[in-house]
Amino acid sequence: MGLPHNPTNVPGWVRSPSFAVKASVTxxxxxxxxxxKIHEVGLIGGTFDRFHAGHRNLLMSALSHCQMVEVWVTxxxxxREKDSRINPWEDRIEEIRQTFDFDSDRLKFHELEDxxxxxxxxxxxxxxxxxxxxxxxxxxxxRMRQDEGLPELEIICVxxxxxxxxxxxSSSRIRNGEIDREGHCWIPESFESxxxxxxxxxxxxxxxxxxxxxxxxxxxxxxxxxxxxxLTEGALGxxxxxxxxxxxxxxxxxxxxxxxxxxxxxxxxxxEGAEEIDSSLYDSVLKCSSPAGRLTPSLLSSCREAISxxxxxxxxxxxxxxxxxxxxxxxxxxxxPIDSVILYGQPSKGVVIRWCGEDAKKRCRRLLRxxxxxx
Numbered sequence: 530m531g532l533p534h535n536p537t538n539v540p541g542w543v544r545s546p547s548f549a550v551k552a553s554v555t556x557x558x559x560x561x562x563x564x565x566k567i568h569e570v571g572l573i574g575g576t577f578d579r580f581h582a583g584h585r586n587l588l589m590s591a592l593s594h595c596q597m598v599e600v601w602v603t604x605x606x607x608x609r610e611k612d613s614r615i616n617p618w619e620d621r622i623e624e625i626r627q628t629f630d631f632d633s634d635r636l637k638f639h640e641l642e643d644x645x646x647x648x649x650x651x652x653x654x655x656x657x658x659x660x661x662x663x664x665x666x667x668x669x670x671x672r673m674r675q676d677e678g679l680p681e682l683e684i685i686c687v688x689x690x691x692x693x694x695x696x697x698x699s700s701s702r703i704r705n706g707e708i709d710r711e712g713h714c715w716i717p718e719s720f721e722s723x724x725x726x727x728x729x730x731x732x733x734x735x736x737x738x739x740x741x742x743x744x745x746x747x748x749x750x751x752x753x754x755x756x757x758x759x760l761t762e763g764a765l766g767x768x769x770x771x772x773x774x775x776x777x778x779x780x781x782x783x784x785x786x787x788x789x790x791x792x793x794x795x796x797x798x799x800x801e802g803a804e805e806i807d808s809s810l811y812d813s814v815l816k817c818s819s820p821a822g823r824l825t826p827s828l829l830s831s832c833r834e835a836i837s838x839x840x841x842x843x844x845x846x847x848x849x850x851x852x853x854x855x856x857x858x859x860x861x862x863x864x865x866p867i868d869s870v871i872l873y874g875q876p877s878k879g880v881v882i883r884w885c886g887e888d889a890k891k892r893c894r895r896l897l898r899x900x901x902x903x904x
Contacts, residue, residue: 568683571595571656572648574641576603578615578700579887580624581710583690588625590687591658592632599654600625601641614704614765614868648682649673657682660689705840706866706885715863715890717897720829725900727822727856734896738875739858740883750778753879757872758784766869766885767839771857773803775874776847785810786872788835788861789847790854796876797821797853812844818851823903829860836864858883862893 573591577584577600591598602622608615615621622638629636639647648657648670659667664686671681689697692712702708709715719725743760745753754775761768767787770776776789789811793803808814815835819828828850835846848854858871862885865871869885883889 568595568654568656569597570651570654571598571658571685572601572646572651572654572682573598573658574601574603574646574648576608576611576615576700577621577625578608578612579703579710580621580628581690581698581700581703582712583698584625585628586690587658587687588629588636590685592629592635594658594685595635595656597635597637598658599637599639599647601639601646604640604642607642612701612704615700645670645673650677650679652679655680655683656685658685658687661686703887704867706836706864706869706890709887709890715894716829716860717894719902720824720860720897720900721826723826724820724903725824725897726903727824728899728901731896731899738878738881739889739892740871740881742875742879742881744879747877750774750874750880751782754778754782757880757882758782760882761870764868764870764884766866767836769836769861769865769869769871771854771861771871771873773800773806775872775880777802777806779872780807780810785845787839787845788832789845790832790850790857791847792850792852792854794853795874806847808847808849810845811847813838813846815846815848816851817848819853819856821853821855823852824856824860824897824900828854828857832857832860833864836861836866840866859893859897861885862889863897 571591571594573588588598588600600622602618605615605618618640625636625638626633648654657667657670664684667682667684671684674681690712692698692702692708693714696702698708698712703710706715743753743756745756768779768784769788770779770786771790772795773791773793774795776786776791779786791803791806794800813835815831817825817827817831819825831848835848838844838846850857858873861871862883865885867886871883871885873881875881
């Protein structure tokens with residue numbers, strides 16, 4: 530039968546997160562809502578990367594219908610054919626174990642390494658848990674079981690868990706930086722409509738470099754930047770550069786940023802070197818305004834458009850800020866896909882490099898919540 534091209538599209542296995550039991554489809558195809566029998570053994574499978582609210586609710590539904598649930602988790606070799614950012618198999622099942630510590634003896638983990646898993650020939654299972662979009666695949670499995678002379682599995686279908694925007698939570702959306710594991714937005718809603726002001730408390734936290742400092746002489750920024758390019762080679766997300774010197778240095782080294790933010794200044798003074806920055810190297814040029822010490826809907830919109838363009842079409846963008854771009858990383862981290870790289874200069878010290886991960890997103894959201902609405 531071969532291996533699945535997409536490890537989360539395994540017929541009969543869970544592909545998307547779920548919320549609560551929607552219906553129970555009997556082997557004869559009729560449906561009933563709630564109150565189904567308790568099965569001795571149920572089957573469920575999927576990649577289960579970045580274990581999230583949908584996964585949690587899905588397994589809770591499975592446990593409410595089954596005494597014991599076999600969780601078949603896609604092996605690394607297959608999972609990473611879809612996305613190399615998917616966490617290792619052991620890490621994925623450990624997150625499930627930690628969440629269901631109180632019921633861990635009722636969950637048995639196995640490696641899913643072929644197209645159908647054990648479902649077509651399993652002798653002990655009497656139920657399979659899926660989402661509404663995979664019922665047809667489960668019915669195919671039941672036809673295979675009929676051919677083997679085995680009883681059909683009761684198909685237990687569950688609803689999606691929705692995120693803040695009304696779309697289903699999924700691991701791919703989390704990896705793409707769109708939502709957190711509970712389906713929440715990374716950027717507070719107030720930033721969409723209001724000019725937000727940096728507070729002294731947040732400013733104090735921003736004094737220390739947020740990331741790894743690559744030291745280098747201020748008059749030769751290419752020294753530090755050359756090391757940065759070595760360290761970031763192979764990054765799966767965009768290379769995002771904040772600051773005129775950072776953007777110009779990448780240009781001079783022949784590796785323009787995927788997303789570049791400039792304001793014509795360095796150390797808050799007009800920088801003549803900014804005139805040599807070549808905007809024609811970028812697929813699009815966006816303009817916005819954001820005064821010093823503030824974050825504006827205009828800047829947020831431009832950052833979102835630039836990152837979306839890279840994610841959707843792999844096109845590059847330059848953002849020209851009327852004001853200052855110093856605080857932009859606080860918006861860029863929440864918006865950017867996992868494994869993006871954000872660079873900015875540290876005056877007189879070198880270049881700061883920060884890989885975008887869930888920890889960076891959480892920190893930035895916490896800091897953004899400390900901003901105040903401009904009067």
